[in-house]
Amino acid sequence: MNYEIxxxxxxxxxxxxxxxxxxxxxxGFGGDPNTHCCxxxxxxxxxxxxxxxxxxxxxxxxxxxxHCTINNIxxxxxxxxxxxxxxxxxQISQYDKPLCEHGYVTLSSGKKIRITRIHIEEDAGKLVxxxxxxxxxxxxxxxxxxxxxxxxDIRSIEEATEYLEKLQLIMRYLDIxxxxxxxxxxxxxxxxxxxxxGQQEYGTRTEIKNMNSFTNMAKAMEYExxxxxxxxxxxxxxxxxTRRWNVEDKCTESMRGKEDAHDYRYFREPDLVTISVxxxxxxxxxxxxxxxxxxKYDRYVNELGIAPADALQIIxxxxxxxxxxxMAKDVKTPQTAANFMVGQVFQRFATEADKEACELKVPAxxxxxxxxxxxSGKVAMNLAKxxxxxxxxxxxxxxxxxxAEELKGVDESDLTAVCRKVIDNNAANVADFLNGKEKALMxxxxxxxRETKGRADGASVQRILRELLKK
Amino acid sequence: xxxxxxxxxxxSSKELSCEELTKEYLKAAEKxxxxxxxxxxxxxxxxxETAKTVDQKIAxxxxxxxxxxxxxxxxxxxxxxxxxxxxxxxxxxxxxxxxDATVWEILKKQNAVxxxxxxxxxxxxxxxxxxxxxxxxxxxxxxxCVAGGSSGGVASAVGGNIAAxxxxxxxxxxIRQPASFCGIVGLKPTYGAVSRYGLIAYASSLDxxxxxxxxxxxxxLVYDAISAYDPKDSTSKGxxxxxxxxxxxxxxxxxxxxxxxxxxxxxDDVNAALEKAVKTYESLxxxxxxxxxxxxxxxxxxxxxxxxxxxxxxxxRYDGIRYGYRTDNYESVHDMICKTRSEGFGSEVKxxxxxxxxxxxxxxxxxxxxxxxxxxxxxxxxxxxxxETCDMILAPTVPTPAFETGFTSKDPIETYLTDICTVPVxxxxxxxxxxPCGFAGGGLxxxxxxxxxxxGEASILNAAYQFEQAxxxxxxxxxxxxxxxx
Numbered sequence: 001m002n003y004e005i006x007x008x009x010x011x012x013x014x015x016x017x018x019x020x021x022x023x024x025x026x027x028g029f030g031g032d033p034n035t036h037c038c039x040x041x042x043x044x045x046x047x048x049x050x051x052x053x054x055x056x057x058x059x060x061x062x063x064x065x066x067h068c069t070i071n072n073i074x075x076x077x078x079x080x081x082x083x084x085x086x087x088x089x090x091q092i093s094q095y096d097k098p099l100c101e102h103g104y105v106t107l108s109s110g111k112k113i114r115i116t117r118i119h120i121e122e123d124a125g126k127l128v129x130x131x132x133x134x135x136x137x138x139x140x141x142x143x144x145x146x147x148x149x150x151x152x153d154i155r156s157i158e159e160a161t162e163y164l165e166k167l168q169l170i171m172r173y174l175d176i177x178x179x180x181x182x183x184x185x186x187x188x189x190x191x192x193x194x195x196x197x198g199q200q201e202y203g204t205r206t207e208i209k210n211m212n213s214f215t216n217m218a219k220a221m222e223y224e225x226x227x228x229x230x231x232x233x234x235x236x237x238x239x240x241x242t243r244r245w246n247v248e249d250k251c252t253e254s255m256r257g258k259e260d261a262h263d264y265r266y267f268r269e270p271d272l273v274t275i276s277v278x279x280x281x282x283x284x285x286x287x288x289x290x291x292x293x294x295x296k297y298d299r300y301v302n303e304l305g306i307a308p309a310d311a312l313q314i315i316x317x318x319x320x321x322x323x324x325x326x327m328a329k330d331v332k333t334p335q336t337a338a339n340f341m342v343g344q345v346f347q348r349f350a351t352e353a354d355k356e357a358c359e360l361k362v363p364a365x366x367x368x369x370x371x372x373x374x375x376s377g378k379v380a381m382n383l384a385k386x387x388x389x390x391x392x393x394x395x396x397x398x399x400x401x402x403x404a405e406e407l408k409g410v411d412e413s414d415l416t417a418v419c420r421k422v423i424d425n426n427a428a429n430v431a432d433f434l435n436g437k438e439k440a441l442m443x444x445x446x447x448x449x450r451e452t453k454g455r456a457d458g459a460s461v462q463r464i465l466r467e468l469l470k471k
Numbered sequence: 472x473x474x475x476x477x478x479x480x481x482x483s484s485k486e487l488s489c490e491e492l493t494k495e496y497l498k499a500a501e502k503x504x505x506x507x508x509x510x511x512x513x514x515x516x517x518x519x520e521t522a523k524t525v526d527q528k529i530a531x532x533x534x535x536x537x538x539x540x541x542x543x544x545x546x547x548x549x550x551x552x553x554x555x556x557x558x559x560x561x562x563x564x565x566x567x568x569x570x571d572a573t574v575w576e577i578l579k580k581q582n583a584v585x586x587x588x589x590x591x592x593x594x595x596x597x598x599x600x601x602x603x604x605x606x607x608x609x610x611x612x613x614x615x616c617v618a619g620g621s622s623g624g625v626a627s628a629v630g631g632n633i634a635a636x637x638x639x640x641x642x643x644x645x646i647r648q649p650a651s652f653c654g655i656v657g658l659k660p661t662y663g664a665v666s667r668y669g670l671i672a673y674a675s676s677l678d679x680x681x682x683x684x685x686x687x688x689x690x691x692l693v694y695d696a697i698s699a700y701d702p703k704d705s706t707s708k709g710x711x712x713x714x715x716x717x718x719x720x721x722x723x724x725x726x727x728x729x730x731x732x733x734x735x736x737x738x739d740d741v742n743a744a745l746e747k748a749v750k751t752y753e754s755l756x757x758x759x760x761x762x763x764x765x766x767x768x769x770x771x772x773x774x775x776x777x778x779x780x781x782x783x784x785x786x787x788r789y790d791g792i793r794y795g796y797r798t799d800n801y802e803s804v805h806d807m808i809c810k811t812r813s814e815g816f817g818s819e820v821k822x823x824x825x826x827x828x829x830x831x832x833x834x835x836x837x838x839x840x841x842x843x844x845x846x847x848x849x850x851x852x853x854x855x856x857x858x859e860t861c862d863m864i865l866a867p868t869v870p871t872p873a874f875e876t877g878f879t880s881k882d883p884i885e886t887y888l889t890d891i892c893t894v895p896v897x898x899x900x901x902x903x904x905x906x907p908c909g910f911a912g913g914g915l916x917x918x919x920x921x922x923x924x925x926x927g928e929a930s931i932l933n934a935a936y937q938f939e940q941a942x943x944x945x946x947x948x949x950x951x952x953x954x955x956x957x
Contacts (some may be wrong), residue, residue, distance in 0.1 A: 044794075
């Protein structure tokens with residue numbers, strides 16, 4: 001029998017607002033333990049939270065970018081549980097009136113993964129185990145989070161991965177989070193169950209907590225799917241429980257069963273007032289949204305005529321796309337810019353993080369200048385490529401690299417003269433070409449390029465040679 | 472009687488230096504406190520240092536603001552930077568706040584002279600101050616009776632004249648009830664009028680800081696000083712307008728409402744004092760309006776469910792990890808938290824944490840917490856409707872005069888029932904002032920409360936002041952104890 005997996009993700013995204021959700025401490029990552037703290041975020045007796053409106057605005061951006069409805073009225077609730085990294089013994093979160101609801105994310109297949117809700121909440125501190133002791137660092141306590149809950153629409157590990165990558169990309173485009181899984185600014189819990197193909201009812205699900213990388217998520221899902229299928233095949237029940245991914249043993253293991261599930265005793269946070277968002281505010285935020293990856297891709301392919309594979313590579317990194325658009329500004333052939341980007345520029349990035357940062361020695365405008373020169377025929381392609389490498393390596397502009405002579409290019413009448421000369425001097429190749437040997441033309445082109453010291457544009461040379469040989 | 476106004480006049484006229492005044496109060500406090508147990512900590516250094524500053528101002532010919540140089544006290548659940556704040560709980564012993572409550576920040580700027588921190592029921596849970604880990608405060612009128620609670624220490628100190636005034640907090644009557652027991656004035660402001668920032672929470676949606684004073688005029692002065700919008704408290708709104716300037720208004724044509732539910736089961740001598748007060752108001756030209764407030768029958772259960780639910784969450788943070796008491800012997804973090812809480816909290820606090828945890832638990836939430844929230848809405852609506860027919864409501868503060876010591880430990884439920892008259896305004900977020908209106912048999916004071924519509928402090932203080940003036944020759948005045956300067 002074949003089995004189908006049913007999965008939904010709960011994704012936590014740390015928002016990169018300047019200050020924490022309920023106080024004015026910095027949200028900066030790192031820093032000596034307990035230096036980004038104040039009486040409010042360590043929950044000293046008598047302190048009160050004050051909602052950072054920027055958090056609401058960031059969450060609304062996330063909601064709008066994932067096609068959610070933004071609720072005009074929402075509220076904060078207390079989620080009560082005891083753990084040393086949670087200094088108030090409750091997390092301020094949203095329970096039954098979240099800020100955003102009913103959205104979706106579209107996968108490359110066109111399939112929509114529905115989003116149940118997006119709510120705002122505070123992060124907890126962190127336990128640090130060192131030399132047999134446990135210490136608590138509250139720097140992360142009170143850092144704003146959004147939790148994005150999907151419907152159980154995911155049917156494969158690939159879909160899960162693509163969904164999460166898509167969310168990551170959207171958040172990065174919105175510039176509301178750096179979404180680094182290894183730093184914990186993107187975290188994910190996976191709910192998963194299996195059922196025989198064709199069966200309508202869901203199987204019993206388990207929840208795998210705290211996936212901290214895409215690889216681990218895929219591995220954990222693979223293991224858990226296998227485990228559940230084995231159980232079902234053997235006629236044994238899958239137990240509804242919370243599990244964790246054991247990185248060393250490469251397996252999921254039980255954390256707590258349903259009977260030990262926390263009773264969070266949610267109730268309305270009395271220290272905060274209702275969050276109200278007007279339609280006008282939503283509209284303003286909507287207008288401020290940047291072009292998102294899906295529309296960017298469509299525009300690249302349909303309007304700029306860029307090859308889909310190149311477009312996909314470029315939109316995958318917000319800064320790369322921004323840089324690319326600087327390169328391609330007002331050029332005749334945006335595909336040339338795409339080729340430069342995916343070819344030579346990408347070579348300068350050793351890692352994914354480099355692509356993410358997109359830090360280069362020259363500004364995009366410098367490369368744009370080069371492409372414009374190429375467009376006007378003042379610089380030939382092979383010289384342009386060479387110049388691009390020098391620019392990227394040395395951080396110099398076109399004008400600093402090429403001499404005035406080189407920048408002049410070769411004008412049409414001079415080039416025609418050179419072509420005539422080459423035809424006159426290469427009777428054998430000319431004859432071959434006229435007898436149908438296309439290759440022979442390339443030999444002639446090569447000779448012209450040598451004569452012009454590579455300053456001529458290859459395409460123009462071919463055109464002129466063909467015209468002359470037709471006569 | 473030493474009122475704020477009279478003391479301020481003495482300072483301004485240089486009849487008495489602030490240092491002399493402060494020393495008088497400190498001397499009286501040292502003498503009377505062993506009997507009253509009003510203060511849990513005296514702070515002579517802080518007081519005398521402030522006094523010196525005030526004296527320099529006076530010497531420089533500068534004018535004083537109304538509360539400047541006046542010796543006062545704070546309930547021990549109001550955070551004071553650098554000064555231990557315990558909520559009279561073992562679990563907070565040794566906890567020294569690193570910031571000031573907003574109210575104390577305000578008063579500090581006005582050079583209020585802090586004589587010390589005063590006793591209270593542990594975490595403000597109680598009606599006698601006897602759940603304090605320091606033992607209960609005594610009633611200045613009769614040391615065999617309690618001062619009331621939970622702000623019993625402030626009431627005992629002000630009633631015993633070892634503080635000119637103090638700030639308490641009122642979650643279900645904790646300012647008004649002890650003020651009533653001690654024969655003085657206690658104002659519970661509208662929810663949101665005074666910042667809660669720095670008030671160690673018992674039940675956040677009900678807690679409110681307010682003044683306990685000798686006279687209505689003093690209550691108005693302190694209220695005007697502390698009621699201000701505070702950006703640190705999201706539920707803060709500040710006051711509508713100062714109350715002090717409205718005290719002289721006539722009662723003519725004012726409608727005073729009487730809801731019979733408030734008088735169910737109150738003691739005869741309390742009833743007699745209130746009936747007399749009603750007559751006084753009639754003689755002042757007020758019109759008495761009678762109506763029913765049937766939803767008040769739900770007030771007590773609603774209060775205890777909501778207050779305990781919030782408390783169970785608010786008190787979760789006392790785990791022995793960051794501050795306060797920590798158990799000596801433990802095997803794991805979990806064990807440490809359990810033992811710390813078991814040893815650190817008193818039995819009344821534990822009872823309320825248990826009750827609150829229960830009513831919020833899945834499976835019971837709808838039957839208790841949710842129902843209580845709905846009924847809260849009904850009580851709010853009932854008061855709103857009432858205020859369409861009257862300007863204020865007159866009611867007893869407590870059905871009885873002060874209990875004898877030890878009464879509350881015998882039967883907690885019986886004690887909860889005595890909160891019947893005070894909890895409704897907390898549920899509805901309304902202001903109410905308790906003022907003395909007579910004596911019961913045995914010479915114990917009887918108080919009555921005037922309840923106003925939201926932010927109607929000026930109106931109820933006006934009515935309270937008019938009553939005070941009309942009865943100024945009556946015998947139910949503050950006992951002449953402690954400092955007697957004017």
